[in-house]
Amino acid sequence: MLRQLFAAVLVLLCAAASAAPVPLVVERLDRDVPDRDVADVMHGRYTGEFVTEDYAAITPARGHAVWYRVRLASDWNDPVQPPVLSVFDPQGLSLRTYLPPAYVGEARDIYGAGDQAGFTRHALVLILPNHLRASEPVYLRVAAERSIPRRLEVQAVRDARVSDLSRARLDVLFPSVQLATLLVMLCFFLALRDRTYAYFVAQIFMIVLYEMYAFGIGYELPPFDLLTPLRADASWLTAALAGVLSIDFSRQFLELERNAPRLDRVLSALRWPLVLLALCATAPALARGWWIEDLIAVSFLVTAPLLLAAGVFAWQQGGRRGGFFLCAWIPGLLFVIVRALQLALQWPLPGWLEFALPASFAFASIVLSFGLADHTLSIRHERDVAHRLAEHDVLTGVLNRRAILTRLREAFLDARDKHDPLALLFLDLDHFKRINDTYGHRAGDQCLRAVIAPIASELRQGDALGRYGGEEFLIVLPGAGVPNAEIVAERIRRRIEDMPLLVSGTRIGLTISLGIAVLDGSVTSPEQLIENADAALYRAKSSGRNLVSTHQTETAAVVPES
Secondary structure (H helix, E strand, C coil), X not given: CHHHHHHHHHHHHHHHXXXXXXXXXXXXXXXXXXXXXXXXXXXXXXXXXXXXXXXXXECCCCCCCEEEEEXXXXXXXXXXXXXXXXXXXXXXXXXXXXXXXXXXXXXXXXXXXXXXXXXXXXXXXXXXXXXXXXXXXXXXXXXXXXXXXXXXXXXXXXXHHHHHHXXXXXXXXXXXXXXXXXXXXXXXXXXXXXXXXXXHHHHHHHHHHHHHHHHCHHHCCCCHXXXXXXXXXXXXXXXXXXXXXXXXXXXXXXXXXXXXXXXXXXXXXXXXXXXXXXXXXXXXXXXXXXXHHHHHHHHHHHHHHHHHXXXXXXXXXXXXXXXXXXXXXXXXXXXXXXXXXXXXXCCCCCHHHHHHHHHHHHHHHHHHHHHHHHHHHHHHHHHHHHHHHHHECCXXXXXXXXXXXXXXXXXXXXXXXXXXXEEEEEEEECCHHHHHHHHCHHHHHHHHHHCHHHHHHCCCEXXXXXXXXXXXXXXXXXXXXXXXXXXXXXXXXXXXXXXXXXXXXXXXXXXXXXXXXXXXXXXXXXXXXXXHHHHHHHHHHHCCCCCEXXXXXXXXXXXXXX
C-alpha cells in the first residue's frame, strides 16, 4: 500500500512540473505610493524607480504596499491558448491587479468566491490577454504582508490547468489517506474506549483541517467556509490546535507521564502558548502585525525537537511505541522544522515543501495506525496473561480451585440440560506428607509439577484438569460414563506409577489414588458430585492406595492418612 502511495505521489509531482514556465521580467517599486497616485504609476511617473528583480517573485513589505511591474520576456504568439499568470503561496496575499489593455484595478485574493476561473487556490491566477506583447506590463499592487517571496509563473492556460489538476489530485490524496486512518481509529476508540485513540482522531482531524486551509479547499467547502473571514488566520488557527493535539497524543502514546515526567511537564506547558495563539488567531485585529504567525513558528521550532527527543527516549527505554513514533514522525517533524524556519526567516516556500509536509503527515497517520494496532495487541496480550494468571495455579500451571470449580459447574449444567454423561475424577498423591517430611517441601513441589504431564497426556480436548488444594486434583470429563472414566483413571494411575522421578539423586516411587463419580439421577449439584468422588477416593486409599475406586451407594468410613 505504501509503495503504491509513493508511486502515485511521484507521478503527480512529475506531472505538476511537466510544463516549463515562460521567462518573465519582474520589476519592483519599493517606495510607498499613496492610493491617490495609482494613475501616476500607470502613466509612467515612477518608471525610472522600478528595479529589476533577480528572480520571478514578488515580496510584500510589512509596513506598506509595494508595486510590481511584470512583463513577458517576449511577445505571446499562441492565438488559441491565452497566458496565465500564477502567484504561488498566496496565503495572506491581497493584490490589486491592473491588466492591459484597460488597466482597470481589480482586488484579488484566494478568499473570494468565483475569482479563480476554475483553478484551485494553490495560486492566485490571472488570465492575461491572448495577444499580450512584451511591452505591455501587468501591474500588481501588493498590500502589506509578511515579507516572504511569492513565486510568479506564466504558462499557457492548457498547461496551467494540467499542472493545477495534478495539484488538485494531491489536495485530495493526502487528506483522504489521513481520513481513512481516522475513521478506522475512531471505530477502535468506540469499541475500546481508550483515550489514546481519541487523541489520535482529534490530532489527525485538526491536521486535515490545516491542510484544507493551507491548500485553500476549506475556504470554498461548507461548513469549513465559515472561517473564511479569518483569511490566512484560519490556517494558523488550525495549525496551532493541531500542535496542541499532537502534543497531547504524543504524551499519551509514549506514556511520558510515567516514563519521563519532567519532559511530560515541559510538553504540557508548551500547549498553553499554542492555545493562546489559537485564540488570538480568531481575532484578526490582533494579527495585523503578523506576530501570531511568528510566535507559532517559534513554538513549532521548540516543540518539534522535544517531540523527537521524547520518541528517542521512549525507544531507548525498550518501548515499541517509541519505535513506531520515531518511524512515523521523523519525516513529518523534520518538515515541520523546515516549514517553521521558512516562515520565521521569511524564505520563499519551495514547491516540494508544499506537498512534502502533508505527504509526511499521511505517512505518519499510516504508521501510527500500525502502532496503535500493535498497542491494542499488546493490551490484549497483557489481558490474556492476567486472565491466565487469575485462572491457573502458579506452581503447577493447571487450573486453580476457583477455575476448576467454574468449569465443573458449566459442564454440570450443560450435561444436565442435554442429558449427556459427565464424570469427575478426584486425584490425590499417596503419602505426600511423608515425601515433604523426608525430602522437604521443595521435593513435594517437584512431585506436584511432575504429575501434570502424564495426567494431561491422557485427557481429551474439552476435559479440564485443576488443582483442588494441596496434593488434590480434579479432572472433569464431559461426555464420559463410568467405563470410559475408569479407563482414563487407570491409564493415569499406571503412568504415574511407571514415571521415573529423581529427587536429589534419589528415585521416588510416586503413586496416586483416584475416585470416580458420575452424573446420575441422585446427583443434584456439582458439590454433591465432588462429595461422591471424594468418598470414592477415600475408599481407594483405605483399600491400600494406588487404586481407582468408583463411587457406590455406600462408601467406606475410614479416612486414611494422606
